[in-house]
Amino acid sequence: MNERQDAVEVVGLRKVFERRARRGLLRRAPNGAKTLIAVDGIDFRVKRGEIFGLLGPNGAGKTTTIKMLCTLLSPTSGTARVAGHDVVREAAKVRSSLGTVLTGERSVYWKLTGRENLRYYAALYRIPRRKARERIAELLERLELAGRADELVEKYSSGMKQRLALARALLPSPPILLLDEPTVGLDPQAARNLRQTIFDLQAEGKTVLLTTHYMAEADDLCDRIAIIDQGKVIALDSPAALKEGLGAKEGVRLEIQGEPNGLGDALRAVASVESVAVRPSANGVGTCELQVITSSSRRSIGPIIESVRAAGHEVVHFQVVQPTLEDVFISLTGKSLRD
Numbered sequence: 001m002n003e004r005q006d007a008v009e010v011v012g013l014r015k016v017f018e019r020r021a022r023r024g025l026l027r028r029a030p031n032g033a034k035t036l037i038a039v040d041g042i043d044f045r046v047k048r049g050e051i052f053g054l055l056g057p058n059g060a061g062k063t064t065t066i067k068m069l070c071t072l073l074s075p076t077s078g079t080a081r082v083a084g085h086d087v088v089r090e091a092a093k094v095r096s097s098l099g100t101v102l103t104g105e106r107s108v109y110w111k112l113t114g115r116e117n118l119r120y121y122a123a124l125y126r127i128p129r130r131k132a133r134e135r136i137a138e139l140l141e142r143l144e145l146a147g148r149a150d151e152l153v154e155k156y157s158s159g160m161k162q163r164l165a166l167a168r169a170l171l172p173s174p175p176i177l178l179l180d181e182p183t184v185g186l187d188p189q190a191a192r193n194l195r196q197t198i199f200d201l202q203a204e205g206k207t208v209l210l211t212t213h214y215m216a217e218a219d220d221l222c223d224r225i226a227i228i229d230q231g232k233v234i235a236l237d238s239p240a241a242l243k244e245g246l247g248a249k250e251g252v253r254l255e256i257q258g259e260p261n262g263l264g265d266a267l268r269a270v271a272s273v274e275s276v277a278v279r280p281s282a283n284g285v286g287t288c289e290l291q292v293i294t295s296s297s298r299r300s301i302g303p304i305i306e307s308v309r310a311a312g313h314e315v316v317h318f319q320v321v322q323p324t325l326e327d328v329f330i331s332l333t334g335k336s337l338r339d
């Protein structure tokens with residue numbers, strides 16, 4: 001990768017899957033209807049040394065994008081370059097520039113110890129034995145696995161397994177890391193520690209491209225974010241600029257009793273309400289949460305609450321909030337990131 005080159009350059013990248021029939025056979029699609037467009041012509045560039053996030057809901061096409069970048073899937077069309085190398089024509093060079101950690105990936109062996117796993121991969125990467133020993137000790141130390149390095153991985157917590165997978169990816173000292181939903185399934189403390197590790201890697205000069213469906217994580221961690229939905233990049237900027245793009249808009253969160261039947265439309269009709277997303281509330285049975293974006297909470301709160309009551313619902317809780325990335329997503333798509 002030369003000085004001026006971006007770490008990752010993606011141009012018009014597309015992936016179309018043929019949907020599999022039940023018996024595992026590919027069904028031929030005369031009219032194309034049996035295909036699924038997972039990634040629909042996306043463009044983005046990741047600068048060297050940047051933490052760049054692909055943020056989007058489940059099914060947006062994040063993992064498919066990562067798999068094309070690490071050469072596990074071939075693109076249907078478009079191009080992608082990693083460290084200046086084309087993912088199709090120079091796949092081996094791409095792979096040697098990258099450390100990749102996929103989600104739910106069984107890339108570490110549960111019947112081996114942490115240290116044995118790393119020795120095994122060091123041999124695969126053809127790292128000379130003495131150098132491997134040093135590098136493994138160093139990685140076990142920095143990922144806080146040293147104390148448990150000689151225990152079987154099956155005894156590890158999910159946070160430890162994730163750290164071991166990251167150690168495995170870091171073994172050959174790649175300049176670029178691809179991390180697919182790095183904190184999914186981790187408890188809050190383990191997730192926080194992993195985010196700190198990602199910052200540390202950046203401080204050492206690594207480039208990190210990660211995916212997440214947690215907007216707070218993207219906000220906290222990423223220098224820039226591409227928000228993706230249904231295979232398309234719908235916004236790309238720094239978290240601050242994305243939020244500033246909402247201007248003086250405010251978020252109103254309402255928790256209401258009962259099913260929201262039609263309430264979204266009723267609220268969209270209220271003056272100064274710009275978008276509304278509805279989702280089941282996280283902290284209550286039989287309640288749901290309405291996420292409203294308004295150009296003036298002062299003018300709209302009264303009419304919003306009246307509409308909710310007129311529809312026969314009780315307001316359990318409401319709150320005016322500074323716009324978050326969630327609100328950016330809602331205002332772009334009219335739906336909640338966590339639907």
Ligand SMILES: Nc1ncnc2c1ncn2[C@@H]1O[C@H](COP(=O)(O)OP(=O)(O)O)[C@@H](O)[C@H]1O
Pocket residue numbers: 017018019020036037038056057058059060061062063064065
């Ligand atoms: N191997 C595959 N065959 C067919 N469809 C797939 C395959 N992998 C992913 N998909 C579909 O592609 C879409 C995007 O999936 P994915 O990239 O995993 O999204 P995300 O990681 O953002 O949740 C989804 O609709 C998913 O069901």
Ligand SMILES: [Mg+2]
Pocket residue numbers: 062063064103181
């Ligand atoms: Mg995914």
